[in-house]
Amino acid sequence: MEMKALIGLLLLAGCHGVSSEIYSLKYFVTTSPGVSNIPEFVAVGMLNELQIGCYDSNSQKIVLNHSWMDQFARDYPDYLKDITSHAQAYYQGMKANIESLKKRFNQTGGVHTYQFMNSCEWDDEDNATDGYGRYGYDGEDLLVLDMKTWTWVALPQQVKVDEGIARRNYLKNYYTKECVSWLKMLLAYGRSTLQRTERPEVSLLQRSPSSPVVCHATGFYPDRVVVFWRRDGEELYEHVDHGEVLPNPDGTFQVSVDLDLASVPREDWRRYKCVVQLKGIEDISILLDPALVRTNWGKTGPGRDGGVKSEITTPIIIVCVVLLLAAVAAGVVVYKKRKRFSQQLWDH
Known part of the structure; x- marks a missing residue:
């Protein structure tokens, strides 16, 4: 049975935007x-x-x-x-x-x-x-x-x-x-x-070297957000997995969009950007720089891949x-x- 407390992602063919409320x-x-x-x-x-x-x-x-x-x-x-x-x-x-x-x-x-x-x-x-x-x-x-x-x-x-x-x-x-x-x-x-409008915090996360890179936006309000990946300025539709917009305990929202980079060399990562669009704020764009990706492997600080140690814990949603x-x-x-x-x- 469908039981959704969501309005969902606004994905429009070729463009993005927020319509009337x-x-x-x-x-x-x-x-x-x-x-x-x-x-x-x-x-x-x-x-x-x-x-x-x-x-x-x-x-x-x-x-x-x-x-x-x-x-x-x-x-x-x-x-x-x-x-x-x-x-x-x-x-x-x-x-x-x-x-x-x-x-x-x-x-x-x-x-x-x-x-x-x-x-x-x-x-x-x-x-x-x-x-x-x-x-x-x-x-x-x-x-x-x-x-x-x-x-x-x-x-x-x-x-x-x-x-x-x-x-x-x-x-x-x-x-x-x-x-x-x-x-x-x-x-x-x-x-x-x-x-009200609350600006999201955006992070790039990766659970393991073979896992997709996750663009995670959290703490935003309202929930009508658009999150997507670009390569060389063009929006990506393949190898992208859009998650649902979920509530946080404080009344804000979060969403994750995965990008599968299994066939992409590490030196090409910087061709990619995650873009977050929310009504009332300027677009947020974060470059897929290996040094910005938070991982949960390796030692604290820059590792062999330039990543940063960060334990990734799935947020607990309580409503x-x-x-x-x-x-x-x-x-x-x-x-x-x-x-x-x-x-x-x-x-x-």
Whole structure:
């Protein structure tokens, strides 16, 4: 099941750039009964990939993450009350749905994960709206909302689940009006945080002499960044592996782009540059000079290859319980073949 808290890399044919700003309000809801040491139910709210609040079945209350969210809750107490009420209702409904799904798939035991994700998006330039809705079970999509017809589609058979005109009207109103309205109000409070620009730190890393050279940018904000490699001034598309933009614990982001230099002589490395583009700052360009590449082999200081000793440790990404939930989902993902189905799976 796709579960991404990303807008991704902006790779345009022949050119790069950052278009109008697209804002999003997302909710991730997960139920995993029977897993020790974590709540059975967790709901997380994200505003433009920034966690703004978290609810779990143990505390039975929402914990807000920023001072401006505290102020928003004071000014709009109904919002917090409604979200809490929805979370509690989802908790009870999702527990019942898991039992129903276990029977449908002839599952008698084990740990299972049931998830719901939704998002509304708003383009501040042309006022366009978009979004998605998605249900999943044990790491696979079950229902995906068709934003054109406002009906649910059961996967993998692509069977439409139409709940009637009243429900379709409700979904359309929620995703295009109600959710977007809350999104805009939240943006007004968090604008100073969400519209800031933080310059990235860029490093060249190499794990071993035969490994790709990694251009690693971290500490930047917002997450709409473009990182790519050039050779002799021309952008490279081959032998390049683009990683996902990932969150840092402090609310900034990081991304890595690998360059495979297995067939490139060391004396030609200086023909290559890593380029980082972020809205609001000048392009950052770093030359692929062996003396600038941080490695984790050899002695401290310049080595035989001119490299510098530096232990490379994969950064630990912590976003409340989101990764914990992902780990749980990964642990139970698709360990049984499930029977096909073509009827409505649950009440929404």
